[in-house]
Amino acid sequence: MTHRHRQRGATTAAPPRWAIALGLLLPLALVLLSALAVPADAGRWLGIDLRIWCLFACAPVTSVCLALCYRFTAGSPEEDDRPAEDDRA
Amino acid sequence: MIASFVLIMALSLGIALWARRGRKRGQGQGHDDARAFFVAGGQFGALLFFFLSVGETYSIATMLGFPGGVYAGGDSFVLWFFGYILLAGPCLYFLGPWIWRAGSLYGSATIPDFFRAHFDSRALEILIAAGAIVLLVPIGTMQFLGMKLVLAALVPQAPVMALLGAAGLLTFAYVALAGLRASAFVAVLKDVLMLGSILLVGALAIAHWNGAGAGATLPAPAPSLPPAAGGGLPFAISTILLQAVGFAMIPQNWAFIFSARDPRAIQRAQVIAPLYMVMFPLLMVVAYFAQRHGIAVPRPDFVFLAVAMALLPGWVVGLVMAAVVLSGLMILSSVCLAIAPLFTRNLVPGLGNRAQQGWSKAVIAVFLALSILATQAKVPLIATLNNVFYFGIVQTLPGFVGALLVARMPARGVLAGIGAAGVFIVWVRLAGGAPGGINPGLIGLAINALVVAACTALWPREGGRAIIGRD
Numbered sequence: 001m002t003h004r005h006r007q008r009g010a011t012t013a014a015p016p017r018w019a020i021a022l023g024l025l026l027p028l029a030l031v032l033l034s035a036l037a038v039p040a041d042a043g044r045w046l047g048i049d050l051r052i053w054c055l056f057a058c059a060p061v062t063s064v065c066l067a068l069c070y071r072f073t074a075g076s077p078e079e080d081d082r083p084a085e086d087d088r089a
Numbered sequence: 090m091i092a093s094f095v096l097i098m099a100l101s102l103g104i105a106l107w108a109r110r111g112r113k114r115g116q117g118q119g120h121d122d123a124r125a126f127f128v129a130g131g132q133f134g135a136l137l138f139f140f141l142s143v144g145e146t147y148s149i150a151t152m153l154g155f156p157g158g159v160y161a162g163g164d165s166f167v168l169w170f171f172g173y174i175l176l177a178g179p180c181l182y183f184l185g186p187w188i189w190r191a192g193s194l195y196g197s198a199t200i201p202d203f204f205r206a207h208f209d210s211r212a213l214e215i216l217i218a219a220g221a222i223v224l225l226v227p228i229g230t231m232q233f234l235g236m237k238l239v240l241a242a243l244v245p246q247a248p249v250m251a252l253l254g255a256a257g258l259l260t261f262a263y264v265a266l267a268g269l270r271a272s273a274f275v276a277v278l279k280d281v282l283m284l285g286s287i288l289l290v291g292a293l294a295i296a297h298w299n300g301a302g303a304g305a306t307l308p309a310p311a312p313s314l315p316p317a318a319g320g321g322l323p324f325a326i327s328t329i330l331l332q333a334v335g336f337a338m339i340p341q342n343w344a345f346i347f348s349a350r351d352p353r354a355i356q357r358a359q360v361i362a363p364l365y366m367v368m369f370p371l372l373m374v375v376a377y378f379a380q381r382h383g384i385a386v387p388r389p390d391f392v393f394l395a396v397a398m399a400l401l402p403g404w405v406v407g408l409v410m411a412a413v414v415l416s417g418l419m420i421l422s423s424v425c426l427a428i429a430p431l432f433t434r435n436l437v438p439g440l441g442n443r444a445q446q447g448w449s450k451a452v453i454a455v456f457l458a459l460s461i462l463a464t465q466a467k468v469p470l471i472a473t474l475n476n477v478f479y480f481g482i483v484q485t486l487p488g489f490v491g492a493l494l495v496a497r498m499p500a501r502g503v504l505a506g507i508g509a510a511g512v513f514i515v516w517v518r519l520a521g522g523a524p525g526g527i528n529p530g531l532i533g534l535a536i537n538a539l540v541v542a543a544c545t546a547l548w549p550r551e552g553g554r555a556i557i558g559r560d
Contacts, residue, residue: 024179031172047377056370063363
């Protein structure tokens with residue numbers, strides 16, 4: 001087994017708790033809320049229940065949460081400066 | 090219709106050929122041949138990683154099975170199906186960089202590679218490799234089942250097995266030409282076509298929502314392709330939790346993660362991934378449009394294509410069918426690239442880089458042939474095997490999290506945990522269901538974690554090191 005020496009953005013610390021709360025627990029809570037808190041007979045649009053629309057709305061919110069986590073957690077000090085395959089393509 | 094379909098298939102083959110050129114360049118720079126073949130030598134940035142990753146998420150079951158399930162049974166399964174795919178993104182955002190780091194530390198190309206190297210256990214390697222192979226085989230069959238539906242509609246007069254054989258050959262060509270690089274580059278074409286098809290058919294369904302024929306609702310038969318899980322709210326929520334974390338432990342997802350250039354590329358892709366889920370409301374609208382307008386379908390899984398045929402000219406329907414078939418081919422190629430190294434690196438160790446690639450192609454050919462033959466089997470059996478997939482695949486998670494955090498975790502603890510979860514699922518099968526309507530996979534995962542923790546407390550490993558915090 002060949003061992004690549006540790007490099008290329010290898011982080012050595014766990015993510016901060018606020019990032020886990022924002023990026024993982026909040027989306028989970030929103031999905032559960034859309035299932036449990038929205039009344040089943042709240043109405044429909046284009047055939048789709050309002051509860052399901054609330055579930056769908058969790059997707060962009062999750063994206064924003066992850067973007068905030070990405071923006072405010074430090075990148076690796078050892079991040080690689082080689083061009084990626086899609087940079088070359 | 091056939092001409093536009095064939096044109097797209099030829100274009101995909103051309104893209105795979107083009108991807109081969111870049112692979113040779115990578116090898117010329119001194120990369121490990123087998124890693125270059127199976128995980129693209131860790132060269133992909135966020136863009137290619139994104140296309141690989143969403144290619145795995147949005148399979149033929151999403152394009153055909155999701156609207157088929159809505160058409161047949163309403164929105165009862167939408168919570169768990171959408172919920173787990175949505176939450177799989179955050180799970181990969183946080184776990185993906187650590188999987189990448191683990192692979193980087195040990196030069197791994199597969200999950201068993203990592204477990205063998207970290208726990209110094211050949212038994213663990215064999216157990217995980219054999220289990221993953223058994224669980225992955227039905228995934229190939231499901232893709233061929235979906236393609237069978239499309240190809241039979243495209244060329245009704247041709248023998249279906251011959252068409253599936255051609256699809257299998259095309260998959261083999263992708264993989265043999267450029268390994269994971271071909272999958273990544275063809276995935277770009279597939280995703281452009283798939284997103285375009287769903288946006289187009291969905292937008293036309295909305296535009297014609299109140300048009301002629303509205304109100305002629307038809308009753309629908311039961312769906313056959315997954316999604317097909319039943320159960321109430323406890324089952325839905327426990328399934329979301331199980332499959333969201335289980336998604337990070339799928340063998341082909343580890344290969345994708347190892348293909349990333351750095352951990353931040355994995356995280357950038359997960360930031361965008363939830364936005365891609367705009368497809369799900371449109372797929373639901375298409376299913377309800379078919380019901381509202383009385384569009385008859387031979388089976389529920391055909392509802393998306395039936396609406397496309399009703400609203401689009403023939404040559405565009407050919408493009409839509411190509412998108413569906415390409416989504417199946419992409420999953421197939423990634424499963425091929427996950428199964429092959431499980432044999433050539435883990436079950437039969439000691440092969441050189443060139444031998445690994447050669448034997449991998451033989452394994453892939455056999456896997457594709459068996460998957461095509463299995464399409465003749467009864468569908469309920471295949472659906473059952475698919476439900477078992479996540480239960481089995483997630484059982485490496487306690488061992489992986491332990492490797493991240495706990496230096497003293499012994500290999501025998503991980504083996505015992507997986508074994509205990511296996512005994513539990515057999516008991517659930519014999520007893521006829523899990524307590525409280527909870528997905529038995531989640532209970533099995535909890536049992537696994539408890540057994541691993543107990544073994545670590547009783548028989549701690551000497552000289553082990555956790556990955557988090559390691560310099």
